[in-house]
Amino acid sequence: MEFTIDQIAQLLDGNVEGDGSTRIRRLDKIQEGTAGSIGFLANPKYEKYLYLTQCSAILVSEDFRPQKETQTTLVRVKDPYVGFTKLLEMHAKIGKSERSGAEDPSYKHESSTIGTNFFRGAFSYIGRNCRIGDNVKIYPQVYIGDEVTIGDNCIFHPGVKLYSGTVVGNNCEIQAGSVIGSDGFGFAPQADGTYKNIPQMGNVILEDDVSIGANTTIDCATLGATRIGKGVKIDNQVQVAHNVILGENTVIASQAGISGSSVLGKNCVLAGKSGIVGHIQLADRTTVGANTGVIKSVEEPGKTIFGYIGMDIKSYLKSYSIFKKLPLLQDKLRELEKKL
C-alpha cells in the first residue's frame, strides 16, 4: 500500500489539515508510528500522543479541536475509529490480492486445473487431478497432493501441506505450516508387544469460511471424513484427530486438542490448551475452559465446562476455592479431634 494523505482523505470522505502530498505506507498506533505511517485518535485519553506522534498523519473526528500545536497532518473524518478500520480492511485486501500468476519454479501436474486470478508462489506444488477454483492464492512452498478439491477465494500461506484427497470449500484461509490430512494415529497392538499400522484411508473436508492458524494439524479419517464445519475458526498448534466432526462456527484456541471420533456441536468455544478425549459428543454452544480436560459427553447445550477433569465450571471453582484453604481445613479438623 502506498497512497498520499490526500488520496486517503478522499477514500474516507475526509478533509486534510496540513501537507496532503506526503506518502503513507503503513498503519500504526498514534504512540508508536513513524514517518510514513498513519494513525488515529478516537479516545480522548490518547490526545497527549497527538502532540508527540511521529506518524505523518492522524485521523481525528470532524469536530475535534486540538489544545496545542501539532506537527502531524490531520485528516478529519466522521468517525476516526471506523475510518481507521476501513483502512485496515483495505490494506488487508490489497495485501492479499497483490500477487498473481505463477512464480518460477513452481510445480503443477498437467492433469490439475486452477481458476482465474490465481497466485502460485515459487516452490509450491500441486499434484495430480486437482480441481482448484478462482481467486486462490497458493504461497511459496505450499504442498497440495493428488485429487484435492479447492473452492474459490482461498488463501494458503507458506508451507501449508494438504494431503491427497483433501476437500476445501470457499473462502478458507490456512496460516503457514499447518498440515491437513496427515495419517491418523491408528495402530493395532500385536501379541508380541509391537504395533501394526492401521491404514488411514479417509480424508479431511473443510467446509466454507474456515480459518486455520499456523502449525495446526488435522488428521484424515480412518474411513470417511474428518469434517470441519462451515465458519469454524481454529488457532495455532491445534490438534484435530481422525474422524472428528466440528459443527458450524465452532472456535478453537491455541494448543487445544481433540481426540479421535469426537463430535462437537455448533458454536462451541474451546479455550487454549483444552483437551477432548475420543469418542464423545459436545452439545451446541458448549464452552470449554482453558487447560480443561473433557472426558465425557456434554448433552445439554450452552454449558461451560472447566477443570483438570472437566465439570460444571461453578462446581469446579467452588471446590477449588476450598482446595486453596485445605491447610486451614486440616487444622480445624485436628482441633476438633483434640477437643474430642
Place this chain on the structure above:
Amino acid sequence: MEFTIDQIAQLLDGNVEGDGSTRIRRLDKIQEGTAGSIGFLANPKYEKYLYLTQCSAILVSEDFRPQKETQTTLVRVKDPYVGFTKLLEMHAKIGKSERSGAEDPSYKHESSTIGTNFFRGAFSYIGRNCRIGDNVKIYPQVYIGDEVTIGDNCIFHPGVKLYSGTVVGNNCEIQAGSVIGSDGFGFAPQADGTYKNIPQMGNVILEDDVSIGANTTIDCATLGATRIGKGVKIDNQVQVAHNVILGENTVIASQAGISGSSVLGKNCVLAGKSGIVGHIQLADRTTVGANTGVIKSVEEPGKTIFGYIGMDIKSYLKSYSIFKKLPLLQDKLRELEKKL
C-alpha cells in the same frame, strides 16, 4: 486405484450380483459413499443403509439375504469386514508406491547416494554424504541435511526436516512438517542475566519401524544421541527433548512432551498432553494418563500414573472424587464446629 467391481471380486475371491463392469475409485462407509465407491456391510445394525446407499458396490457376506431390493451391486465374500480391510491395505500400498523417480526440480548433492525404487518429490533437498536405502519415498519440500543415514522402505511426507547427522532405520514413516534433530534447548545463564548457547553436537537415531506424526519435534542430543527405540509410535505435535531415550514399542499420543535426558522403558503409553520432566526414568509398561505431569521416576513396571502432579491413578481419582465434594465436606466441618 481404479478397478472394476469384477476385478475386486476376483481379488477377494467373491461373487458379483449386479453390474460388475462399474469402475471403483474409492473406499467409503456404506452410509456416506457416492458413485464410484465401494463399502461393506458386516454389522446387521447397518443393513438399513444398504437400501439407501449411493456406493456403486457393497461387500456382503456369502449367506446374506437382503430384505428389500437394492440399487447397488453386491459382492459376496466370506467375511465382508476382512475383505474390506484387504482393500484398505491394498489401497494404502498402491497409494504409497505409486510415485517413483525424481521430480524436477529437486536437489541432491552429488556426494549422496540413494538406493533403488526411490521417489524424490519436487523441491526436496538431500545434502552431502547421505546414504539412503531402497524403496524410500521423499515427498516434496522434504529437507535431508548432511551425513544423514536412512534404511530401506522409509516414507518422509511433505516438508519433513531431518537435520544433519540424523540416523533413520528401516520401515520408518514420518508425517508432514515434523522436525528431527533440531538443536536442544540448552543455554548457560551468565552473571549479567543473559544466556549463552550451549553447542548441541549430538544427533537423533530412529531405530527400525518408527512412526512419527505431523509437526512433531525431536531435538538432537547435546552429545551422543537422542534415541527412539524400535517400533515406537509417536503422534502429532509431540515434543521430545535432547538426550531422551524411548524404549521399544513405546506409544506417545498427541501434544505430549518429554523433557531433556529422560529415559522411558519398553511398551510405555503416554496419553495426550502428558508431560515428563527431565532426567527421570519410567519403567517398562508405564502408562501415563492424559494431561498428567510426571515429576519423578517410576521404578515398578506396569504402573499407571495420573493427575496434575502424577501419582498412582487410583489414589488420584479417590482424592479427586472428594475434591468434587469439598463444599459438602466444609459444611460438615462447620456444623461439627458449631456443635462443639
Place this chain on the structure above:
Amino acid sequence: MEFTIDQIAQLLDGNVEGDGSTRIRRLDKIQEGTAGSIGFLANPKYEKYLYLTQCSAILVSEDFRPQKETQTTLVRVKDPYVGFTKLLEMHAKIGKSERSGAEDPSYKHESSTIGTNFFRGAFSYIGRNCRIGDNVKIYPQVYIGDEVTIGDNCIFHPGVKLYSGTVVGNNCEIQAGSVIGSDGFGFAPQADGTYKNIPQMGNVILEDDVSIGANTTIDCATLGATRIGKGVKIDNQVQVAHNVILGENTVIASQAGISGSSVLGKNCVLAGKSGIVGHIQLADRTTVGANTGVIKSVEEPGKTIFGYIGMDIKSYLKSYSIFKKLPLLQDKLRELEKKL
C-alpha cells in the same frame, strides 16, 4: 570437521600419547564413541570407560596416570572438560559457517538485498524490498516475505517462515519449521453466530540475540508489534499470540503458550506447557512452573507461580499435599460425626 589428533592437540595446547595421525570426525562420549571420534575424561567415575572406549582419542588432564593399558590415543591438556567444550564450540562454528553462496534454484526478488558471506539454500524464498545483513544463513525451504528486515549473523533453519513485515535483529537463530508473523486469532462475533475476520496489520519484532526452537509460532500484532526482547530464548512448539511483549532474557520452555496482549517482564522463566491468559502482566523475574495456568497479573518481581490455577508455589504444594490425603481427611471427619 576433520582433523588429525595432532592438529587437535595443537589447537588445545596439549600433548599426544599414541598415534597422532588418526583422523577425527566426531565428538562423542567416552562410553559411546566409535572409531574416528574423540571423547574426554574429567570425572574419575568414568575412568573405567577409558580402558574400554572405542574412541580414537581421549582428552585427559596433564597429570592423569592410567591404572591399566589403553588402546586409545591420549591427548593431555590442562583441563579436559574445558578443552572438550572448546572443541564443541569450534565444531559448532565450523558446522554453521561452512555453507555460503546461493544454491540453485533459490528465489530472491530483485528489489531485495543481502550482505556479505551469506548462504541461501535451495528452494529458499526472499520476497520484495527485504534488507538482510551480513553473515546470514538461510537454509533450504525458508520463506522470507516482503519488506522483511534482518540484522547480521542470523541463522534460519530449514522451512522457517517469516511473514511480510517481520523485523529480526542481530545474532538471532530460528530452528526448523517455526512461523513468525502469522495472523493473530482475531474474529468478531456477528449477530447470526458467525465470525468475521479482524484484519491483523501489525508485525513481529525480534530484538538481538533471540533464539527460537522448532515449530514454534509467533503471531503478528493486530496493530503495532508483537515484540520479543533482546536475548529471549524460546523452545520448540511454543505459542506466542498477537501483541504479546516479552522482556529481555526471558526463557520459555517447550509447549508453553502466551495469549494475546500479555506483557512479560525481564528474566522471566516459563516452564514447559505453562499457559498465560491474555491481557495480563508478569513482573520481572517471575517463574512459572510446568503446566501452570496463570490467570492474573503478577506485580511483585521474583515470585514463583505454580498450579492448575496458578498461585504462590508454596501454598499450592501445601494444599496439594493435603489433596493427596483427602480420603484420610474424609474418614476422620466421618469418625468425628459418629462420635457426636
